[in-house]
Amino acid sequence: MFSPGVVVLVGAVFLACTVEMVEALTIVLAVGHTRGWRSALEGVGAALIALAALVAGFGPALVHVPLNWLRLVVGGVLLIFGMQWLRKAILRSSGLKAMHDEDEIYRRKVAELKVEHAAVGRDRVAFVVAFKGVFLEGLEVVIIVLTLGTSAHRMSLAIVVAALAVVLVSTAGVVVARQLSRVPENAMKTSVGVLLVTYGTFWTGEGLKITWPGNDVMLFVFVVLYAVVTWLLIQLMRRAHPNVDSAVS
Amino acid sequence: MATRSSLPVRLLKGFAMFWWDFLVGDTPELFAAVVFTIGVVALLSLDGHFNAASVIALPTLAVFALAISLWRASRAAGK
Numbered sequence: 001m002f003s004p005g006v007v008v009l010v011g012a013v014f015l016a017c018t019v020e021m022v023e024a025l026t027i028v029l030a031v032g033h034t035r036g037w038r039s040a041l042e043g044v045g046a047a048l049i050a051l052a053a054l055v056a057g058f059g060p061a062l063v064h065v066p067l068n069w070l071r072l073v074v075g076g077v078l079l080i081f082g083m084q085w086l087r088k089a090i091l092r093s094s095g096l097k098a099m100h101d102e103d104e105i106y107r108r109k110v111a112e113l114k115v116e117h118a119a120v121g122r123d124r125v126a127f128v129v130a131f132k133g134v135f136l137e138g139l140e141v142v143i144i145v146l147t148l149g150t151s152a153h154r155m156s157l158a159i160v161v162a163a164l165a166v167v168l169v170s171t172a173g174v175v176v177a178r179q180l181s182r183v184p185e186n187a188m189k190t191s192v193g194v195l196l197v198t199y200g201t202f203w204t205g206e207g208l209k210i211t212w213p214g215n216d217v218m219l220f221v222f223v224v225l226y227a228v229v230t231w232l233l234i235q236l237m238r239r240a241h242p243n244v245d246s247a248v249s
Numbered sequence: 250m251a252t253r254s255s256l257p258v259r260l261l262k263g264f265a266m267f268w269w270d271f272l273v274g275d276t277p278e279l280f281a282a283v284v285f286t287i288g289v290v291a292l293l294s295l296d297g298h299f300n301a302a303s304v305i306a307l308p309t310l311a312v313f314a315l316a317i318s319l320w321r322a323s324r325a326a327g328k
Contacts, residue, residue: 077272079286080272080283081272083315084274096326201308204286204287204290205303205307208290208291208295209295210307212304226308226312233315233319237319241327
């Protein structure tokens, strides 16, 4: 039941969804506290419907693409996407890029929203900002769910895991309110990057008809390989730039 | 006065721009490296030849691409 493929799929979808949800929730909380909750929640609802429509529309269509082509294209996209996440996470860990600070983003968003005059009745600014925040952050999750879910033939599992992450982060967000900065976001992003590159490598190889030794077990080998390489690259970057303040203790 | 494009054209442009930003964005070297990697591994693996070489080449080239991209960022930060 818990094959290496399932474990990596669940880990990648859950962590990616959690990270993106934390970023979206920061924006929604800023909008709700500053401009009122009605329009903010309407924006969230509209964005979730739009994202669900994307999954419902593209999910079944992708199933009809020949499997080798699907895996090659998905593998390539995941490799690029995963390396972009890893690159950003390594630069942040080595101090060359500022950490994603949810408290700072919250403060900035609140300041921006306070400048705009509040509307009577439905607040268009609140609706649009909440919609954009949730839709744009959610789009990355939709791509991960669609690509991993269809290639592994486990679309339902990917959707359930993503939904679970949304519910968990929303609940935690409501409970802790504005303490989202405590979420170890960069460590989670690093993990997602490792998992996406792992799956990207695996599917690209499958699409190119490579026979992996041990089949799915290679997923674990890749996770270890890319995790070690990431750690080494962080150390190298820190040594190359000893004068920048390290963002990770 | 500039003429405004029709809705389908704007949607198509927006869709293309989204994928361009998503896949290329500010790291064109990663996009190019993945295309290059797929090309090399396709030459090695198709028809079932050189499977062992493909198994090694694919992750090695991916690691190499990431290292090059970081080296670029590191150089830019040092300027």
